[in-house]
Amino acid sequence: MTPLSNFLENLDIDASTSTIVTLLAIFAITWYAWIRVKSKKGSSSLPPGPRGLPLIGNLASLGPDLHTYFAGLARTYGPILKLQLGCKLAIIVSSPDLAREVLKDHDVTFANRDVPAVARIATYGGLDIAWSPYGPEWRMLRKVCVLKMFSNSTLDKVYGLRRREVQNTVAYIYRKAGLPINVEEQTFLTILNVITSMLWGGTVQGEERGRLGAEFRRVVADMTALLGAPNISDFFPALARFDLQGLGRKMSGLAPRFDQIFDRMIEKQLNFDESGDSSRECKDFLQFLLKVKDEGDVKTPLTMTHIKALLMDMVVGGTDSTSNAIEFAIAEVMNKPEVMRKAQDELDNVVGKDNMVEESHIYKLQYLHAIMKETLRLHPVVPMLIPHCPSGTCTIGGYSVPKGSRILINAWAVHRDPSIWENPMEFKPERFLDSKFDYNGSDFNYFPFGSGRRICAGIAMAERMFLYFLATLLHSFDWKLPAGEKVDLTEKCGIVLKLKNPLVATPTPRLSNPALYQ
Ligand code: HEM
Numbered sequence: 001m002t003p004l005s006n007f008l009e010n011l012d013i014d015a016s017t018s019t020i021v022t023l024l025a026i027f028a029i030t031w032y033a034w035i036r037v038k039s040k041k042g043s044s045s046l047p048p049g050p051r052g053l054p055l056i057g058n059l060a061s062l063g064p065d066l067h068t069y070f071a072g073l074a075r076t077y078g079p080i081l082k083l084q085l086g087c088k089l090a091i092i093v094s095s096p097d098l099a100r101e102v103l104k105d106h107d108v109t110f111a112n113r114d115v116p117a118v119a120r121i122a123t124y125g126g127l128d129i130a131w132s133p134y135g136p137e138w139r140m141l142r143k144v145c146v147l148k149m150f151s152n153s154t155l156d157k158v159y160g161l162r163r164r165e166v167q168n169t170v171a172y173i174y175r176k177a178g179l180p181i182n183v184e185e186q187t188f189l190t191i192l193n194v195i196t197s198m199l200w201g202g203t204v205q206g207e208e209r210g211r212l213g214a215e216f217r218r219v220v221a222d223m224t225a226l227l228g229a230p231n232i233s234d235f236f237p238a239l240a241r242f243d244l245q246g247l248g249r250k251m252s253g254l255a256p257r258f259d260q261i262f263d264r265m266i267e268k269q270l271n272f273d274e275s276g277d278s279s280r281e282c283k284d285f286l287q288f289l290l291k292v293k294d295e296g297d298v299k300t301p302l303t304m305t306h307i308k309a310l311l312m313d314m315v316v317g318g319t320d321s322t323s324n325a326i327e328f329a330i331a332e333v334m335n336k337p338e339v340m341r342k343a344q345d346e347l348d349n350v351v352g353k354d355n356m357v358e359e360s361h362i363y364k365l366q367y368l369h370a371i372m373k374e375t376l377r378l379h380p381v382v383p384m385l386i387p388h389c390p391s392g393t394c395t396i397g398g399y400s401v402p403k404g405s406r407i408l409i410n411a412w413a414v415h416r417d418p419s420i421w422e423n424p425m426e427f428k429p430e431r432f433l434d435s436k437f438d439y440n441g442s443d444f445n446y447f448p449f450g451s452g453r454r455i456c457a458g459i460a461m462a463e464r465m466f467l468y469f470l471a472t473l474l475h476s477f478d479w480k481l482p483a484g485e486k487v488d489l490t491e492k493c494g495i496v497l498k499l500k501n502p503l504v505a506t507p508t509p510r511l512s513n514p515a516l517y518q
Contacts, residue, residue: 045400049082057084071413086235096444103452114389117233128309140300161201174517184502191323228494329375335487347475370429376448383412477507
């Protein structure tokens with residue numbers, strides 16, 4: 001089997017489409033030859049990297065776990081290296097100094113995104129925060145999101161919605177006490193319910209909320225799988241219109257399912273408003289967003305499509321990242337009984353065994369916060385950030401980084417660099433107690449949320465959900481593995497990092513009063 005046919009098989013292209021591929025390959029080879037000639041002119045200034053094959057470049061050598069593959073390449077080629085992925089040049093950065101050059105010194109140049117074809121379909125043409133190009137619309141969306149929606153005061157107002165969902169999960173787990181439960185499933189569903197509840201929880205009640213939860217879980221899982229799949233349309237843009245792997249068609253089937261739900265929620269909300277109860281305070285984010293839309297910024301208005309694209313960011317971007325991070329934390333804590341004991345001692349001191357955790361407690365839980373930081377050091381769930389894209393050719397680490405290339409910053413590799421971290425593979429929350437490290441993007445040795453203009457827009461919300469839910473799970477229950485099993489911390493890398501095998505564990509209630517679990 002040739003590397004090209006091997007590559008096509010990996011991309012799951014069927015026999016009928018391979019004929020089209022052959023014809024189009026002639027065109028692509030010509031294009032590739034042109035790219036080679038063009039890049040040769042300045043080849044001395046491009047970063048080093050492994051030799052690729054004609055036409056496909058380095059595509060055939062890409063494995064499923066890119067974070068570890070890129071970290072290995074960095075050991076051979078250094079902290080900045082290039083890979084030719086079809087027609088797309090990818091630049092991988094793996095050191096704090098070079099991450100600083102990209103995300104701080106040249107922040108504006110690198111503030112654009114390299115948007116995958118399926119992401120464009122999922123986000124109304126890239127109208128959301130994560131994939132918008134750097135410009136006035138992106139600024140307006142970020143302002144609405146970070147300064148207004150995720151401000152402390154707005155997040156405080158919707159605490160009741162978060163609390164209700166977390167308590168529902170505690171009651172569910174209590175009913176399953178003594179039986180093994182799928183921690184991944186429960187964490188995902190809780191975070192999904194917490195997020196959708198904050199989005200329109202004041203609007204939708206009862207059965208409809210439950211039904212939406214199940215529907216969202218299926219669609220989010222399918223969408224994130226598509227976003228993580230290598231797509232020939234991204235590597236050979238001239239072939240994008242043929243959608244050879246059918247990934248675009250699949251995404252076009254999934255995205256409208258969300259769109260219909262968003263339309264339903266918006267309509268419900270507008271009907272509420274028409275009923276004339278103007279005295280109602282904003283109870284959820286959707287009410288809040290519709291109010292911002294009506295108040296209207298004349299220069300860059302927030303449209304209904306923007307609102308839906310924002311909802312998509314929250315539901316798809318916010319759920320998997322946060323729930324995977326919490327699952328990693330529970331797995332690491334279970335793997336280290338002394339960490340579990342310290343966390344529970346702290347919870348018993350601050351909250352007490354005759355009380356439930358409230359969000360007001362989390363600021364006093366220093367050790368729990370250190371667990372969050374250490375989890376995101378070892379398992380930064382967006383391990384290579386979201387691909388950045390320079391708006392002009394730029395020099396990084398003495399090498400030329402061409403306009404339009406795909407920039408991947410391997411935070412995962414930096415977080416495990418033995419020249420920065422003592423015993424980097426050890427899970428040791430103590431390293432963050434009384435330390436200067438924070439995840440606000442000011443330190444390029446530790447940046448699980450990214451840094452600079454495109455730093456994660458949901459940090460405030462992620463922090464609250466992570467700490468509150470983890471604290472509740474560790475405070476309410478002891479967790480044991482089924483007999484004879486060991487914690488498996490093997491990672492799997494797609495668009496986000498997750499545990500390869502879902503964590504299954506048995507909860508035992510540990511609070512003094514059974515009524516607390518109801
Ligand atoms: C533990 C949880 C999370 C982690 C580790 C995380 C991490 C990240 C990272 C690394 C980026 C890319 C930064 C870059 O490209 O430079 C990002 C972007 C983003 N995140 Fe998060 N995230 C988390 C949770 C959330 C939540 C809960 C939301 C919202 C509900 C959210 C919304 C976003 C958005 C909208 C962007 C795009 C920002 C932009 O392009 O301007 N994230 N996140």
